[in-house]
Amino acid sequence: MTIGYCNFILHAILEEIVTLVQAIPASGETASGFTRLRVKAVIAETADASSIVFETPDEQANAFRYKPGQFLTLRVPVNGEDELRCYSLASSPATGENLKVTVKRVADGRVSNWLLDNLGAGDNLLVMPPKGIFCLQEGVGSVVLFAAGSGITPVISILKQVLLTTARKVKLVYANRDRNSIIFREELERLRDFHKGRFELVHRLDTEQGILTAQDAGAHADPAGQHYLCGPAPFMQAVKDGLRAAGVPDARILMESFDLAEDEPATEAAPVSDGANVAKVTVRYRGADYAIEVLETETVHTAAKRQGLNLPFSCKAGFCGLCIARVTAGQVSLKDNLGAISDGQIAEGLTLTCQALVRSAEATVVFE
Structure with a gap:
């Protein structure tokens, strides 16, 4: 499989996930693309990591077939808000074992701490069927x-x-x-x-x-x-x-x-020094406009979090694509891009808010 083909498939997967993510309604409503799975067991692996084992209903068996290396996207209710995180499957279809993901605690992490402190056998979570292309390739070598x-x-x-x-x-x-x-x-x-x-x-x-x-x-x-x-x-x-x-x-x-520095809690808006270079950014998210100030050295996502606005994300490394948004005014550049969006998508105005540095005095970023 060529690198170009892998990138094409990856972009298609990420676009599908982003479309489903942005269609998620408020808590309590049915989430498009997600299935409610029952937790069969929570297994302590280390002092700060546990595995979550899911039961898959017979009628969902085909939807949740997977290849080794793929991941599940979980929709987790934290303090009245739905948070999305991707967790790789540690189970293998070759063993016939139940779906299993492993969560490691992140200091002050919103999602990892909620899962490890609250989830138990018999609970339910909304889960998106497996995605991902980090899978075993054909071959005979080592x-x-x-x-x-x-x-x-x-x-x-x-x-x-x-x-x-x-x-x-x-x-x-x-x-x-x-x-x-x-x-x-x-x-x-x-x-x-x-x-x-x-x-x-x-x-x-x-x-x-x-x-x-x-x-x-x-x-x-x-x-x-x-x-x-x-x-x-x-x-x-x-x-x-x-x-x-x-x-x-x-x-x-x-x-x-x-990136393990993934789900830090929202904080109150921090004061910005008078001498700092600050961009005025409007973020349109779930139909509402939010005015935030973004320092030249911080990403849009970091600035939003600093000012109490929780935007979608998972990896914070430029890979998963869950934080993708469209720049409709102003200019931004990317600190890094590990394959979440293509050059063509960037040219069309898309960006990764976890990697986006604002390069103009004002900008508008829209989660579509």
Whole structure:
């Protein structure tokens, strides 16, 4: 599968999600594109991470069929507002297990804290069927997996698929802060022991070996194999740089990125210093106009949050596309874009509010 084709499919998926997201009505009404799923179990994985296991009704079985590496979008009611977050599936269709996502607590996070503090077996959540293209590609060569923290969730799904449905050799390099932070530690060790000779498990702990560097990542490269990466942006960049330096072509590097600084609480409007360069921005969201001030060094999304306006988002890394909006006046530029929108969409006026820096004195941004 070519990179261009992957981008085309990704843009189509993101446009579909954004259309559904922007059609979501107020709490209590039926949400277009979402299905109410019952929580079968909540499993503690570490001190700050738990897995949520869903039951899928028979009549929804086809809609919730998925490929390893895909994600679910959850609609979560927090303090009277519906918040949307994407969580990768840690389950694998090869095992026949129930749908399972894993949530790691974020300090002061609106959604992660609500889920971990309130959700229990028997509860219900609105869930969108699986999406995503970070999936196992066809091939016969080795598979090298890199994950950091909760980036293990789609990676373990792919790992199980490789081990159970192919004869390919696989290596997992898994970076964490310390041993107690390792999500799925026992499951990974069972897989390693059962598939001796095929599966190599490499733990990288910051407290013992230091943060993984590009050189470290390059030492695990196989130029003839496929490489799958998931973790925070700095981790992703280091691994990608190391793989490239080791001779791995870009076509053999597949990435899923996220930013754990995701769902900070809304705050009261902070004063802006008189000497700061400030843009006057109108944000049209759910039919209402909001006037906010945006500093030249902050994104539209950050400025809105600082002034008490909660806008849609999930990854905050320029990947998921849930924060997409249209610029109808003024100019903006993007700090980063990990594939959420194409150059053509940018030319048409679309932007990612989590990455959008305002480059004019005034601007208008519309969530359509």
